[in-house]
Amino acid sequence: MERRTFITKSVISATVLLSSGSLVSFFSSCSKNDLMTNSNNTTKIVENLFTKTLPIPASASAVTTLNAQVTTSTIVDTPITVLGYQLGNILGPTFRVKNGETVSVTLNNLLSDINNIHWHGLIIPSNMDGYPTDIAVPGGIKRYQFNINQRAGLYWYHPHSDALTASQAYKGLAGLFIINDNEELLLNLPSGTNEIPLVIQDKRLGSNGLNYNPTMMDTMSGFMGESIIVNGVNSPNLNVSTRIYRLRILNGSNARIYNLAFDNNLSFYIIGSDGGLLQSPISVNEILLAPAERLDILVDFSKVKINTELYLMSKQFSNAGNSQGGQSFKIMKFSVNQSFNESYIIPSSLSNYQQLPTPTNSRSFILSEMTMGSGMGARMTGMHKINGKIFDANRIDEYVNANSIESWSFENQGTEPHPIHLHGVQFRITERSGGSNRGVIASEMGWKDTVLLLPGEKVKILIPFGSNTGKFVFHCHNLEHEDDGMMLQFQIN
Ligand code: C2O
Ligand code: CU
Ligand code: CU
Numbered sequence: 001m002e003r004r005t006f007i008t009k010s011v012i013s014a015t016v017l018l019s020s021g022s023l024v025s026f027f028s029s030c031s032k033n034d035l036m037t038n039s040n041n042t043t044k045i046v047e048n049l050f051t052k053t054l055p056i057p058a059s060a061s062a063v064t065t066l067n068a069q070v071t072t073s074t075i076v077d078t079p080i081t082v083l084g085y086q087l088g089n090i091l092g093p094t095f096r097v098k099n100g101e102t103v104s105v106t107l108n109n110l111l112s113d114i115n116n117i118h119w120h121g122l123i124i125p126s127n128m129d130g131y132p133t134d135i136a137v138p139g140g141i142k143r144y145q146f147n148i149n150q151r152a153g154l155y156w157y158h159p160h161s162d163a164l165t166a167s168q169a170y171k172g173l174a175g176l177f178i179i180n181d182n183e184e185l186l187l188n189l190p191s192g193t194n195e196i197p198l199v200i201q202d203k204r205l206g207s208n209g210l211n212y213n214p215t216m217m218d219t220m221s222g223f224m225g226e227s228i229i230v231n232g233v234n235s236p237n238l239n240v241s242t243r244i245y246r247l248r249i250l251n252g253s254n255a256r257i258y259n260l261a262f263d264n265n266l267s268f269y270i271i272g273s274d275g276g277l278l279q280s281p282i283s284v285n286e287i288l289l290a291p292a293e294r295l296d297i298l299v300d301f302s303k304v305k306i307n308t309e310l311y312l313m314s315k316q317f318s319n320a321g322n323s324q325g326g327q328s329f330k331i332m333k334f335s336v337n338q339s340f341n342e343s344y345i346i347p348s349s350l351s352n353y354q355q356l357p358t359p360t361n362s363r364s365f366i367l368s369e370m371t372m373g374s375g376m377g378a379r380m381t382g383m384h385k386i387n388g389k390i391f392d393a394n395r396i397d398e399y400v401n402a403n404s405i406e407s408w409s410f411e412n413q414g415t416e417p418h419p420i421h422l423h424g425v426q427f428r429i430t431e432r433s434g435g436s437n438r439g440v441i442a443s444e445m446g447w448k449d450t451v452l453l454l455p456g457e458k459v460k461i462l463i464p465f466g467s468n469t470g471k472f473v474f475h476c477h478n479l480e481h482e483d484d485g486m487m488l489q490f491q492i493n
Helices: 003-018 021-029 032-037 165-170 216-221 479-483
Strands: 063-074 079-084 094-098 102-109 118-120 141-147 153-158 175-180 195-203 227-230 236-241 244-251 258-262 268-273 276-284 286-289 294-300 308-314 329-338 361-369 384-386 398-400 405-412 418-422 428-434 450-453 457-464 470-476 487-492
Touching (some): 165 479, 405 418, 405 450
Parallel strands (some): 063 102, 236 329, 398 487
Antiparallel strands (some): 308 329, 361 384, 418 470
């Protein structure tokens, strides 16, 4: 945001805050520095050496126990304190299940805070979805059991504990959840060691641990780190051969958006996104990936000269507010150092799904920032809002009919990017207008559960609601915004 606008609004906010007793202490904890000199909150990326081998998270099957605990993980050279679902590791194991299977997970909460699990992208009953107040107490247990009944795709899991989502996910609690089905199997896509999961995150690496201590400016921009880690390791390398690889990428960062590209401008094929395969592959040279979004891509190293080193990077991008996009940086290295005679032909058609019928109802939502003063409720700050409101577990914001189809529109009237995520559904993006007119992008041609709205953008989505009744939240997946209250809920009846 422009500096002048920010200062003016801060003065207004100060007045409101000071008239509301309990918030005075919060306000005085925002340093003058934050308010007066930082018109943006850029955290510059520092690249490391790209010599550490990319680790691949362990796999988990449909029946698993996860122990949420304090542990250590070697992100650079020495172990530091993190949170994990297993000893010695940031990030949990990758679930691999088939459509139709029953999943049964026991969460042991060994933390001193409340904890739960949200299965991001899964269409499961409300009481299995990790509702913010549906938690395991410290030392407690929570059992999750649900049937998988949806398309093959890359989904993920992370805590959704009330107002603690950002801090617990940031400190290490997250993992991948892969669903396979027969339609996908028939495509014979690269698998085994040629199917590489990549969880991309940014961290502030202190010497003793992943500390989560956002300032007020971090709450505005999101908590961003100077170090990029992939699968839990800073600046890794992966040795590959001259063949086609399937990369399954999650942006598991709290707030940072990546504009993914290769440093030699190699084009790659997008074959899937949040909710599974696209209808056909789309070739691109770069693609924006917001927090919580996933990307399924095929990269053809078969025409790359042996002994080439290339980098997956994030290219500069614009129109994403003042805190993001200003820097190009490398994420990880691929060393093409073994030759292989590739014969796999990328399928021209991937998946078939029907056009959705006409929606029976529509709703619209305005995303805004810094209009403090009303409905601040239990939240510390409430600087980010949806339709002027912040989250209240005791208020249902929208009532929706089971098995109905609705069109929802979101309009970003703020100055920051907001990746909006809906629980309990997968939707289609039908239109994006405003902003820099980027329209619906390649990775948005299929099913989605999270959609990025850059400042000034308006997006329309078409949502088939299922038969799982109950409460589900929808929120900004900039996790600082979410914990700040940028979350509402709908009830399916
Ligand atoms: Cu991945 Cu409610 O979020
Ligand atoms: Cu979710
Ligand atoms: Cu947001």
